Amino acid sequence: MNKPVNKTSAWKKLTSYYRWHKNDEMKDLFAKDKDRASKYTLNLENLYFDYSKNRIDEKSMRYLLDLAKEVNLKEKIEAMFSGEKINITENRAVLHVALRNRQNTPIYVDNKDVMPEINEVLAKVKKFTDAVRFGEFKGATGKKLTNIVNIGIGGSDLGPYMATTALKEYWAKDMNCYFISNIDGSACEDVLSSVDPETTLFVVVSKTFTTIETLTNARTCRKWLIDALGEHAVAKHFIAVSTNATEVSKFGINTDNMFGFWNFVGGRYSMWSAVGISIALMVGMENFEKMLEGANAMDLHFRNTEFEKNIPVIMALLGIWYNNFFGFKEYGVIPYDQDLRFLPKYLQQLDMESNGKSVDIDNKFIKYSTGPIIFGGAGTDVQHSFFQLLHQGTNIVPLDFIVPAISHNEIGEHHEILVANALAQGEAMMRGKTVEEAAEELAKSGKNADEVKALKRYKSFPGNRPTNTIVVKKVDPYTLGMLVAMYEHKVFVQGIIWNIDSFDQMGVELGKQMALSILPELQGNAYNKHDSSTSNLISLIKKIRK
Numbered sequence: 001m002n003k004p005v006n007k008t009s010a011w012k013k014l015t016s017y018y019r020w021h022k023n024d025e026m027k028d029l030f031a032k033d034k035d036r037a038s039k040y041t042l043n044l045e046n047l048y049f050d051y052s053k054n055r056i057d058e059k060s061m062r063y064l065l066d067l068a069k070e071v072n073l074k075e076k077i078e079a080m081f082s083g084e085k086i087n088i089t090e091n092r093a094v095l096h097v098a099l100r101n102r103q104n105t106p107i108y109v110d111n112k113d114v115m116p117e118i119n120e121v122l123a124k125v126k127k128f129t130d131a132v133r134f135g136e137f138k139g140a141t142g143k144k145l146t147n148i149v150n151i152g153i154g155g156s157d158l159g160p161y162m163a164t165t166a167l168k169e170y171w172a173k174d175m176n177c178y179f180i181s182n183i184d185g186s187a188c189e190d191v192l193s194s195v196d197p198e199t200t201l202f203v204v205v206s207k208t209f210t211t212i213e214t215l216t217n218a219r220t221c222r223k224w225l226i227d228a229l230g231e232h233a234v235a236k237h238f239i240a241v242s243t244n245a246t247e248v249s250k251f252g253i254n255t256d257n258m259f260g261f262w263n264f265v266g267g268r269y270s271m272w273s274a275v276g277i278s279i280a281l282m283v284g285m286e287n288f289e290k291m292l293e294g295a296n297a298m299d300l301h302f303r304n305t306e307f308e309k310n311i312p313v314i315m316a317l318l319g320i321w322y323n324n325f326f327g328f329k330e331y332g333v334i335p336y337d338q339d340l341r342f343l344p345k346y347l348q349q350l351d352m353e354s355n356g357k358s359v360d361i362d363n364k365f366i367k368y369s370t371g372p373i374i375f376g377g378a379g380t381d382v383q384h385s386f387f388q389l390l391h392q393g394t395n396i397v398p399l400d401f402i403v404p405a406i407s408h409n410e411i412g413e414h415h416e417i418l419v420a421n422a423l424a425q426g427e428a429m430m431r432g433k434t435v436e437e438a439a440e441e442l443a444k445s446g447k448n449a450d451e452v453k454a455l456k457r458y459k460s461f462p463g464n465r466p467t468n469t470i471v472v473k474k475v476d477p478y479t480l481g482m483l484v485a486m487y488e489h490k491v492f493v494q495g496i497i498w499n500i501d502s503f504d505q506m507g508v509e510l511g512k513q514m515a516l517s518i519l520p521e522l523q524g525n526a527y528n529k530h531d532s533s534t535s536n537l538i539s540l541i542k543k544i545r546k
């Protein structure tokens with residue numbers, strides 16, 4: 001049994017250090033130490049992580065690093081990389097890192113090296129995606145398949161969706177891709193009304209192949225295809241990615257066109273496997289492999305670098321500092337890159353499904369805060385929506401700014417304006433503006449004394465709001481791989497510190513079960529016992545639908 005983290009000596013030191021230093025101002029820390037920026041900037045190749053605009057100093061960082069050591073983080077990292085069954089509730093290894101193990105060193109699960117099978121599936125993905133892209137694997141009427149429709153939900157959707165969007169610049173020029181995840185019929189309708197059955201390839205992605213949304217959507221698409229081209233077309237227009245060959249063939253998909261993966265890969269960690277086949281179809285296997293290489297570079301950095309210089313470890317420790325000591329329960333990710341706009345959505349599942357837990361791995365209810373609420377969106381858009389609260393609201397939200405130095409679309413001064421905004425937001429969050437400064441500015445702008453008095457507080461900014469700035473050269477496949485792996489490992493480290501199993505997702509089950517009991521009531525005359533609100537709502541909706 002692990003010692004509860006809030007009873008460790010590092011935690012106690014952090015608690016007391018926080019008490020004395022919680023009001024320290026970052027702007028004073030910058031003024032005191034001219035080397036602060038370089039002292040608190042790390043890099044891995046072309047990825048730079050500037051964490052100097054955080055409410056930290058040498059001592060708090062030391063205690064946080066002590067905490068990492070006290071929870072035996074090093075051994076836990078080794079346990080993951082070497083295939084130990086660290087997903088204890090499901091008795092599974094956690095080996096998304098094996099999917100991008102470009103060194104191809106053996107990794108054993110139950111005495112079996114997993115690498116040969118991983119390589120085999122990658123080779124199959126390459127063969128198939130090349131065949132589609134070069135027009136050798138054609139649709140039932142002999143036309144090239146140029147519309148890729150990914151049908152999946154959660155981890156079987158968000159990774160491919162985020163990554164294909166992020167890598168739009170690398171798409172084959174004659175191809176397009178679409179995503180159907182939601183069970184809402186409009187999701188199917190939107191896509192099916194935009195594509196031509198003769199040129200459409202449906203990629204049904206479901207680890208379990210039992211997820212009601214995915215299977216219902218897949219059946220609707222199958223019917224649409226059969227109505228247009230006949231039953232024989234299914235084999236040419238449907239492929240599946242799943243661990244469940246029996247259900248795949250029951251659905252009518254030829255298992256030759258099924259791409260497997262393994263239960264040591266969780267849904268939200270799966271885009272590196274055949275689950276990423278839509279990515280490979282759109283950007284080509286060479287680019288998909290570059291994404292794996294980028295992730296692998298981050299894996300090696302994470303596994304082999306001392307904690308002081310380890311980007312995911314430092315990121316995770318900062319998150320612990322804010323969440324568990326300052327009480328900041330939200331976390332924002334703001335990519336200043338249009339193509340990364342879905343990254344926050346992806347990270348929402350990665351982080352919240354992994355660390356939204358309240359029982360620890362020793363089967364005890366937890367008495368400290370765990371996973372934060374993750375949200376975000378692309379800058380500068382979000383500056384004009386929720387940034388008001390981030391600057392002047394009463395909740396303090398630590399932020400990550402992701403800033404590519406070079407854009408794929410260097411049009412006029414667009415990119416410089418974008419970057420200027422990203423950097424300005426970090427500076428503004430840190431410095432703020434005192435009431436006196438606001439008053440002075442108002443007076444300078446010609447306001448009289450009464451007007452200055454009336455407005456100065458509204459125009460002030462508390463500042464001292466923490467941000468990390470992650471600068472990358474350009475959003476290319478390799479960099480995307482690095483970025484995503486960096487967040488995966490951050491989530492892992494936090495899970496270790498909180499002593500939770502970051503790799504199950506039992507919290508999604510209850511709602512699914514209840515939906516199954518409500519469905520027959522909506523569809524017929526069945527009655528199940530509910531609270532009066534739910535029963536009334538069922539009757540009301542049935543009445544309206546009549």
Ligand code: F6P
Nearest residue numbers: 154155156206207208211267508
């Ligand atoms: O809703 C939870 C979840 O199990 C996710 O973890 C997973 O990514 C998603 O559903 C889809 O599951 P499947 O790939 O089995 O269809």
